[in-house]
Amino acid sequence: MIEIKNLKKSFDDLQVLKGIDLTVNNGEVLSVIGSSGSGKSTLLYCINALEPIDSGSILVDGTSVHDKATDVNKLRQKIGMVFQQFNMFPHLTAQENVALAPRKVKKMSKKDAMDLAARQLEHVGLGEKLDSYPSALSGGQQQRVAIARALAMEPSYMLFDEATSALDPELVGEVEDTMRMLAKEGMTMILVTHEINFARDVSDRIAFFHQGRMEEINTPEQLINHPASEHTAKFLSNVR
Amino acid sequence: MAIDVFSELQPKDLLFLGEAALRTLEISLTAIGIGSVFGVVFGWMMSEGNRFITFIINAILDIFRSVPLIIQLILFDSFISIAGYPLPAFVSGTIVLSVYTAALVANVARGGVEAVPASLRKASRSLGLSYWQDLRYIVWPVGLRAVFPSWIGVALSVVKDSALVSVIGYVELLKASQILITRTQDTFVILTIAGLFYFALSYPISKASDYIERRWNQ
Numbered sequence: 001m002i003e004i005k006n007l008k009k010s011f012d013d014l015q016v017l018k019g020i021d022l023t024v025n026n027g028e029v030l031s032v033i034g035s036s037g038s039g040k041s042t043l044l045y046c047i048n049a050l051e052p053i054d055s056g057s058i059l060v061d062g063t064s065v066h067d068k069a070t071d072v073n074k075l076r077q078k079i080g081m082v083f084q085q086f087n088m089f090p091h092l093t094a095q096e097n098v099a100l101a102p103r104k105v106k107k108m109s110k111k112d113a114m115d116l117a118a119r120q121l122e123h124v125g126l127g128e129k130l131d132s133y134p135s136a137l138s139g140g141q142q143q144r145v146a147i148a149r150a151l152a153m154e155p156s157y158m159l160f161d162e163a164t165s166a167l168d169p170e171l172v173g174e175v176e177d178t179m180r181m182l183a184k185e186g187m188t189m190i191l192v193t194h195e196i197n198f199a200r201d202v203s204d205r206i207a208f209f210h211q212g213r214m215e216e217i218n219t220p221e222q223l224i225n226h227p228a229s230e231h232t233a234k235f236l237s238n239v240r
Numbered sequence: 241m242a243i244d245v246f247s248e249l250q251p252k253d254l255l256f257l258g259e260a261a262l263r264t265l266e267i268s269l270t271a272i273g274i275g276s277v278f279g280v281v282f283g284w285m286m287s288e289g290n291r292f293i294t295f296i297i298n299a300i301l302d303i304f305r306s307v308p309l310i311i312q313l314i315l316f317d318s319f320i321s322i323a324g325y326p327l328p329a330f331v332s333g334t335i336v337l338s339v340y341t342a343a344l345v346a347n348v349a350r351g352g353v354e355a356v357p358a359s360l361r362k363a364s365r366s367l368g369l370s371y372w373q374d375l376r377y378i379v380w381p382v383g384l385r386a387v388f389p390s391w392i393g394v395a396l397s398v399v400k401d402s403a404l405v406s407v408i409g410y411v412e413l414l415k416a417s418q419i420l421i422t423r424t425q426d427t428f429v430i431l432t433i434a435g436l437f438y439f440a441l442s443y444p445i446s447k448a449s450d451y452i453e454r455r456w457n458q
Contacts, residue, residue, distance in 0.1 A: 050362050077368040087363035091381050091456070100377060101367035146363070153367055 001026055002047060002157065002190075007056035009042055016042050018212035019056070024190060026156075029183045031191045031199035031220075034209035035235060040192045043209075044159045047190070048079050061156070077105060080150030084162040086142035088134040088149075094121060095130040098149045105153070120148040124178050140171030144178050151182075158182060160191045164198075176202075196239055200224055208232045249424050254433070260416030261437040267330060267412060268399040268441075271337035275398070276391070278338070279345025280384070284375070286346065287353040297346070304343035310404045312336050317408040333405035341398050348390045352383035385456055392449040396442050413437055 002024040009017040016039040024030050032040040045051040047058055049065050049072045058065040063075060089097050098117035102108045108116070118130055124144040134142055143163060150158060160179065164172045176198050183189060183202050193199050199206055200220040207217040210231045216223060227233040282301065286294045304312065317332045327335075356379050364378045365371075384391070406415035417434040421427050 045362075048366055050366060073368050073370050076366055079366070081363070081366040083359055083363055085357070085359045087357075087360050089360070089364070089378055089382070091385060101364075101369060104373050104377060105368040149367065 001059075001061060002188075003057075003059040004043075004047075005057045005059075007043070007046065007058060008054045009039075009046055009051065010054055016212050017046070017053075020214055022207065022214060022217070024157075024188065026188050027186050028204045029187075029189045029191070029202055031193055031203040031206045032209055033193060033196065033199060033206060033235070034215075037211075038209040039212045040209045041161050044081065044161050044190065044192055047159060048076060048081050050081075073105070077153050078156045080147075080153060080155035080158045082143070082146050082150055082158070082160045082163045084166050086134075086139065086146050086166070088137075088142050088145055090134050093131050093133055094126060094137065094145045097134075097145055098152045101149070102152050116152055117148070120152045121145065123151070124148045125174075138171060139167045140174045143167065143175045147175075147178055147182075156188060158187050158189045160189065160193070162192055162194065165194055194239065196224065196236065208235065210235070246425050247423060249420070249426050249429060253420055253424075256420070257413065257416055257430075257433060257437060260411060260413045261441065263330075263410070264399070264402055264412040264414075264438075265441055267334055267337065267405060267410065268402045270334050271341050271402070272395050272398050274334070274338040275341025276345050276395075278342035280349040280380075282342060282346035283349025283351075284353055286350045301343040301346050304339055309336070309340055309401055310407055312340065313404055313408050329405070329408050329410035333402075333408060333410045337398065337402060337405065340401070341394065344394045344397075345391065348387050348394060349384065351390070352385075352387035353379055354383075355386045356383045388449065388453065388456075392446065396445060399442055399445070400438065 002022075004020055004022040007017050007020040008015065016037075018039075020039075020043065032043065034040050042051060046053050047060070047065065049070075053066050060075060060078060063070055065072075065075060088094075089100065092100065095114060095117045098120050099110075099113040102116055103110060103113040118127070121127055121130055124147055126141060126144055126148065129137060129141060129145075134145075137145065147163075163179065164175050167175060172195070176195070179189070179191070180202055191199065191203070203220050205217055206220050206223045208215045208223065208227075208229065208231070210229075215229045216227065216232050218228070223232065224236060227236060282297055286297050289297075313333065313336050316336050317329075320327055320332060360382070361374055361379065364374045369377065402412060403414040405412055406418070409415075411419070413434055417430050420430050424430065
């Protein structure tokens with residue numbers, strides 16, 4: 001379970017998160033929508049301790065993420081993250097990309113890590129591309145490698161930061177299908193996304209962020225068809 | 241019967257030049273090796289450290305980059321002699337050449353580390369890699385490969401610049417050539433041969449770098 005309490009975060013003078021309270025239950029898929037600059041991506045970076053916070057707290061399975069005593073390298077093994085830029089390691093093959101963290105962080109043997117990587121890549125439909133370097137893969141394939149790479153650490157949670165927005169339109173589907181598959185398998189996920197239709201299909205709840213606040217959170221049906229906030233209604237009418 | 245103070249170039253002189261070329265290679269490779277290790281560390285400190293550290297390191301390295309190498313060699317060699325700790329020419333030459341190499345490599349390495357996108361490093365940290373693991377397995381392999389051609393450029397210029405170590409009495413290729421020229425007065429032939437030796441030392445380095453780059457780009 002991820003529990004966020006009164007989270008505040010600024011970049012220099014700009015406050016991007018103005019007191020967020022949010023709980024994500026195990027097995028839940030939560031989508032976060034909102035216009036650019038609403039703080040939704042920053043929220044993900046804070047959950048993974050990739051950004052420090054100003055005040056408030058984030059608990060992941062009861063562990064305080066920003067407590068100085070917390071071993072973030074250990075905590076991050078629980079939380080997989082997929083970025084807008086695919087961020088494949090350019091000097092490693094697909095299989096080596098996936099095997100690196102299991103080998104170096106979990107201290108698996110090279111053989112076990114490579115076997116695990118092959119299984120994870122097959123799982124996302126890339127069993128044929130084990131030896132390909134990123135430069136030889138399409139954006140959609142690179143993003144699926146990035147998903148496999150995160151899954152290889154056997155995380156309890158997956159965070160997706162606009163995972164499809166850097167992709168050519170014809171490649172969005174394959175990545176969304178992979179995310180759908182994970183949702184079906186019961187993975188707890190937080191998706192920051194601009195794809196409202198995808199969010200409606202896959203999510204248990206959708207949160208709407210507006211200028212650093214969580215304006216509204218509800219089931220997809222309620223939030224999209226009966227938005228309680230005028231900001232939500234305005235945003236939805238703009239993106240459709 | 242007149243005594244001839246000059247004598248013809250002999251086959252054994254070629255061997256003499258060859259040995260001197262090996263000494264050029266030895267001092268160059270030693271300086272490139274030591275200088276590159278320190279250069280990478282300085283480059284990393286400049287790219288990661290705070291502005292004050294960057295400023296200090298940069299200012300110090302600027303001295304070594306801007307004062308001509310020949311002056312550095314003579315000053316250092318004279319200084320340690322005056323101070324009462326004279327060193328063999330190879331050692332003091334290697335020290336000065338290594339510091340000079342480090343100063344050049346530091347900027348190259350800094351550029352390499354800074355060429356690695358912040359988001360790539362976030363991705364590796366998000367997998368649970370520690371700062372040092374990220375540096376070891378991602379930042380240096382990716383960043384230093386990006387600046388590999390510049391590093392080769394530095395290495396090749398160090399091979400040539402090592403000729404200046406002759407001024408403190410180290411008998412490398414240039415010094416050996418001068419010795420032979422004094423004896424034979426055959427300037428043109430000897431310098432041509434010395435030039436060919438320098439080329440023979442540098443050409444494999446640049447060929448090897450082409451080959452390595454092609455392999456990485458596959």
